[in-house]
Amino acid sequence: MKLDILVLAAHPDDAELGCGGTIAKQVALGRKVGVVDLTRGEMGTRGTIDTRAQEAKESASILGLSVRANLGFKDGFFVNDEAHQLAVIRLIRKFQPDIVLANAIYDRHPDHGKGSELAFSACFYSGLAKIETKDEGKVQAAWRPKHLYHFIQSQLIQPDFVVDVSDFWETKMNAVRAFKTQFYDPSSDEPETFISNPGFMKLLESRGQEFGYSIGAKYGEGFTVRKVIGVDDIFSLR
Numbered sequence: 560m561k562l563d564i565l566v567l568a569a570h571p572d573d574a575e576l577g578c579g580g581t582i583a584k585q586v587a588l589g590r591k592v593g594v595v596d597l598t599r600g601e602m603g604t605r606g607t608i609d610t611r612a613q614e615a616k617e618s619a620s621i622l623g624l625s626v627r628a629n630l631g632f633k634d635g636f637f638v639n640d641e642a643h644q645l646a647v648i649r650l651i652r653k654f655q656p657d658i659v660l661a662n663a664i665y666d667r668h669p670d671h672g673k674g675s676e677l678a679f680s681a682c683f684y685s686g687l688a689k690i691e692t693k694d695e696g697k698v699q700a701a702w703r704p705k706h707l708y709h710f711i712q713s714q715l716i717q718p719d720f721v722v723d724v725s726d727f728w729e730t731k732m733n734a735v736r737a738f739k740t741q742f743y744d745p746s747s748d749e750p751e752t753f754i755s756n757p758g759f760m761k762l763l764e765s766r767g768q769e770f771g772y773s774i775g776a777k778y779g780e781g782f783t784v785r786k787v788i789g790v791d792d793i794f795s796l797r
Contacts, residue, residue: 562625563590565656565704567647567681569674570600570634571615572738576763577710578660579622579731580724581780586623587727593626594619595650597674598634605749606740618737621730626654635670639677647681649692652699659704663712664783667753671712679785682707708782711766713753718781720788721770725777728767735763 564585568574574582574594582592600611612629619627630646637643651659661678662671684690686703693699711718724731736742740749743757753759770779774797790796 560591560625560654562593562654562656564592564658564660565651565654566592566594566660567597567662567674567678568594569597569662569668569670570603571596571611571629572600572618572735572741573662573671573674573712574660574710575618575622575731575734575738577663577712578780578782579734580727580767580778581660581710581722582622582624583727583730583734584722584724591625592622593628593654593656594622594624595626595647596629597632597637597647597677598670599629599631600634602634603741604752605747605755606738610740611738614738614740618734621734621737637670637673637677639673639680643677644681644684645690645692647677648685648690649694649699651681651685651704652692652702653694655702656704658706658708660708660710660782662709663714663716664709665716666712666714668713675709679707706784708784711781711783716781716783718770718773719784721774721776721779721781723771723774723776723778724767724780725771728778732763 566574599608601608662674664675665672682704688701767778770781771777
């Protein structure tokens, strides 16, 4: 299946938190969007591999994803090397996305920056015909996505552009809340974490409002780029 957008995320719930509104909006526009989680989030303080997998499945249904997969890299210890790059390249060539969305270029969690660099390397190398990969025994054609954008996570990174997700904010939040073990739950007896603190949801809300306000919208999601963005019509800019 060819995807319009492929989201590469270090952990289950990264995609929802960083670009869930953008995903929901693109799906509503009729585009095919898939999410590939690099790890199972097994190093997380709360929940288990099984609960995270079930939560990811529920979130995928809420967002209307065409694909949700997990590469099973070692949480906390995956690296940007040949073996990991080839695994990601196989998926890029399999789904042939025009756009890839990936983790923030740097963040409080080291895996986010590593995921960002791995996505960047794999997107580039996926376009080199002399790197051979196979899918179900068949040699894959080279494929390089047209664009790679990085969603913004915990750190206050200045966005290069902001997507208006006002009409899809509740869908995003429902997808986030699908990860019940990870976020605030007064009935839970698991240890409190950075994202399970009740203030985190307020932070997420205020960040969305801040980005939205910057473009004259109610809610927005910010992204950064690694190259200059070209525009056909300046009247399409806000």
